[in-house]
Amino acid sequence: MEQEAAISVQGLRHRYGRRVIYDGLDLCVPRGRVVALLGKNGVGKTTLIRILMGFLRPMAGTCRVLGAPSHALDEATRRRVGLLFEGHVAYDFMTIAQIERFHAPFYPAWNRDLYYDLVQRLGLPHDHVIARMSEGQRSQVVLGLLMAQRPELLILDDYSMGLDAGYRRLFVDMMAEYLRDGERTVFLTSHVIQDMERFVEDIVFLERGGAARRFGLRDFLRDFCCYRLPKSAGRPLPEPGGSVRNVEEHAGHVEIFSFAAPDALAGELAARGCACDGLERLPMSLEDAFIGYTGRY
Amino acid sequence: MLRAVLAKELHKAGRWLAVLLAANALAATGLWLRTRTLFHREHAEIVWYQVMQLGHPFCDMLRHLPLATGAGLALAQFLPEMRDERLRLSLHLPADSSLLILAHLAAGLAGLAACLAVQAAGIALTVRAWFPAEMTGHALALWTPRALAGAAGYLGMALVLLEPSFLRRLTNVCIAAAAAGLFLLPPQGGIPLSLWSAASLPLLALAVLHPVGRYRNRKVD
The missing domain is CATH 3.40.50.300 (P-loop containing nucleotide triphosphate hydrolases)
Structure with a gap:
């Protein structure tokens, strides 16, 4: 090697x-x-x-x-x-x-x-x-x-x-x-x-x-995903951990960055008590993926 | 390698070398004019007595010029290398790093030698014009320690500029000042101190390799 x-x-x-x-x-x-x-x-x-x-x-x-x-x-x-x-x-x-x-x-x-x-x-x-x-x-x-x-x-x-x-x-x-x-x-x-x-x-x-x-x-571009999850009252926001690499909070939604497939991620979040209604995958450029992986700050 | 380094140093410091050559030529001309004025003002016998019997140096106006020339040449050569750490470009070249730095020093010392040759020619011509021919060797012997101070000034300034650590740079300033100062001390009878001091110049040249090695192998930016 x-x-x-x-x-x-x-x-x-x-x-x-x-x-x-x-x-x-x-x-x-x-x-x-x-x-x-x-x-x-x-x-x-x-x-x-x-x-x-x-x-x-x-x-x-x-x-x-x-x-x-x-x-x-x-x-x-x-x-x-x-x-x-x-x-x-x-x-x-x-x-x-x-x-x-x-x-x-x-x-x-x-x-x-x-x-x-x-x-x-x-x-x-x-x-x-x-x-x-x-x-x-x-x-x-x-x-x-x-x-x-x-x-x-x-x-x-x-x-x-x-x-x-x-x-x-x-x-x-x-x-x-x-x-x-x-x-x-x-x-x-x-x-x-x-x-x-x-x-x-x-x-x-x-x-x-x-x-x-x-x-x-x-x-990396194929496997690393950005998911959009609308915020709703009373629903806890997902936290990084497990297959969730990073979470970015926006005004009306959160963006979840993960290597997990949609179904696997939804199952994991549900197990953590986060409902995943409206979870959708967003397209990402390499720069988006970089920020999603490393975090904004 | 030597030819490439010489060409690079000429491109980099050529203008400053020309300025220093011109300054040395001006100083040599000034010496000639000043000596002429001296002989117009005083009888030749009095001037000769003062210079040849009492040992008053007639070329004292050139006392610090070699030192200033050497230090200036080192600044022109090595400041651009340290700006944006351009020295890395040379140190990455596939050549022996020590030989490469010694080639840089050889280029600088060649430039300094050209400047000193102008001074020496000015002194020799002035002596030939106003003093007996036998006086030429004596005048150049008096001037030689100052020329060596120029070489010490050049090498000392290189030692200071190439050092990456601030504190060690301050130490190198002291070393450089001491080395140059040895050549400017008055002779103490017998063998002039400067002849012994001349042995320090090759050591000073080798010492310049030390900060370059430290520059390459430092552990902290």
Whole structure:
């Protein structure tokens, strides 16, 4: 299993002062999959990404990237891993051409055509300085550099940060095209959930305290349901627990989030003393499902 | 790797290097003009007596310029690396991290050497114009500890800027100030202290690798 995993996290413990971020986190990202890390703010997504990128040393546990310890990646492993830092960080004092010439010598499999195919869509001259680009344009340069590197594993930290809808779509479409051969692994975070449906295969929910649960995206969207239940006087509201993952209260109804089928849920609620007259299943986007799973606050 | 790093550093700090070169050229010109004024105001014998017999340094106006040049060059080179933690881009490159950082330092020291060469040329030309030729070596020997203070200032500032922990950064400020100060102390007879102090420069360069390692292996953001 360890051989197959692009990322393997076992018993990871980390804390900031007294605040425990993870207390025995286990996570496995198989090779060839596109996996998104989801979770509410403050659950430790950025910390995990920083550990995986090798710029934060875990306090305990093992964290391996392509088989090597994440905090001590050797040169050969670093060559196989592409990193996108939050905010599309780049050496922005360079021009489009200069930054390509800087990175190229470090990667034997460098494909400059992939880089220039992408950046030429921006319609900018090659001597255009990156610092004078918009966030969206810079994201394309950074993506072009990552693609030219042709890494086996891409770790993308909030790739959508600062991008408008057009550039987000361009980024996602280029990424989906790049991943078409199915041999590359991507592990990513983003605050824009809805784009993920276009290219993500698995999602990992990270919860406060460091529990992680992985789902296939299609399975999750199929199995995780939102049910609408009208409020009525004297009827107790359902509480989370059992197969009820979360309950959101609205003015005239409650929304119940659960992996249970309608009949099973109705039976469970009835056993708890909640009548289920008018229970109906609502369609959900991935973003709806994310909020339903993690809660609004 | 070295060529790529040199090119990157030139793109990043090239403008500041040009500014520092111009400042050093201006200072060297100022030294020449000031010495000329001195010889217009005083008899040449008096000036020679003061400089060659009494040992009054005629190029004292350049005393702190190498140090300022070194520190300025390190700021131009490493502040952009620490902004948004861009240093991560270089540290993830598939190359030996220590060699990579030493290549950055080599690039900076090469730039500093260019600035110091301008100063040295200014001193040499001034001496040639107003003093006996034998005085050139003496003037450059007086100036050498200050040039070494520039190298210490450059390496010390790099040591400070690359350190991720605030408290250790303060410690590194003290180390850098002490290292640079050693070269600015007056000679105490016999072998100038600066010659012994010069041995500290390679150690200071190696010390810069330490905060980079700590940057990579820190346990807290």
